[in-house]
Amino acid sequence: MGRLKGSKSLWERYGHQQLELLEGEEVKREVGSTRYVGALVDHSGGHLHPLNLVLGQAVALESLGGKIFEHSPVTRVEHGEPVTLHTPKGRVTAQRVVMAGNAYLQGLLPKLESKAMPCGTQIITTEPLSAELAARLLPNDKAVEDCNYLLDYYRLTADNRLLYGGGVNYGGQASSSIEAAIRPKMLSTFPELGDVRVDYAWSGNFLLTLNRLPQFGRINSNVYYAQGYSGHGVTCSHLAGKLVAETISGEEARFEAFAQISHLPMPGGRLLRVPLSAMGAWFYAMRDRLAV
Known part of the structure; x- marks a missing residue:
């Protein structure tokens, strides 16, 4: 709890005012588990689908004239002006x-x-959970990470999977x-x-x-x-x-x-x-x- 209070104080000092500290039974408002003694809720946060995010960014890049070449790993970088990037089937030169x-990137930035x-x-x-069970686990659909050194993290998906x-x-x-x-x-x-x-x-x-x-x-x-x-x-x-x-x-x-x-x-x-x-x-x- 001391660590959570310290984080809240630090973040608020730099202008983040959408934080709420929960203790004891208050935690169950957000997480239906007996595992935790406290929580720090970030009301400005959220969760997203990372693959959908990167697919959307790929579409945006291509719409602006960018090109994406999959399955063409860079095997060696030859520094200079221009830079030469070697691939298994060819090479590319670039000013930047x-x-x-x-x-x-093993081997490319030694x-x-x-x-x-x-x-x-x-x-x-x-598997998809019932709406009742999903609401019991995460009543307000928050994304969660714990404070352990080897931490756990979890959230509900759009189709109620955990x-x-x-x-x-x-x-x-x-x-x-x-x-x-x-x-x-x-x-x-x-x-x-x-x-x-x-x-x-x-x-x-x-x-x-x-x-x-x-x-x-x-x-x-x-x-x-x-x-x-x-x-x-x-x-x-x-x-x-x-x-x-x-x-x-x-x-x-x-x-x-x-x-x-x-x-x-x-x-x-x-x-x-x-x-x-x-x-x-x-x-x-x-x-x-x-x-x-």
Whole structure:
């Protein structure tokens, strides 16, 4: 609760006045679970369908004359003026390049690879729930994330499925069974879903930085990069796009505010960063279980 109160105070100091702190039984107004002792409600927030968002952005890009080439991965970047991007079947030259592949750029930004690590997260989605059950789980249709070090996050979909995600696989390896990894987490929050079928399960990688802050910068003045959102990519990547566009247009101040953030290498280097991160996560997960 101290952490939630601190967040509320900090955000309000910078002008965010649409926050509400809930304690004890008040939490059940938003989440039908006995798992929580408190909550911070952001009344300005919401949830969205990320795939529909990116499909809509693709349509918008193409309507403005942009072109999208799928299934043509960049295998090597040859820096210079212009920059040459090599693909399996050809190459592209460009005066400016924006690298926005986040956790999927292995080998293309070698100087940054020691300062971030791909991590996998998993999601399951239930069969459609009755309107009554869905309203009991999330009475006001809020999207939720908890405060654990290895946090859980969930929301209702438009067709009343519960989408539930969580866990971290350091290094980005996929779980052998996503449902086996995530279903127990879902049931610890909503035990009444024990007989509910899971219809979908998937995973994907995000890019984790040591300080959990994004990496913005440029290489040789004409290759820009923005990555390392540490689990907040849907929101932060949109800010990144705006700031990269600003700096290419000559308005560099806001981009540079991020570019000047110092980033340290992940402990253990490429060989030991995964086991060391897993050990640290185990320690903090134990603190969460013991409510320390």
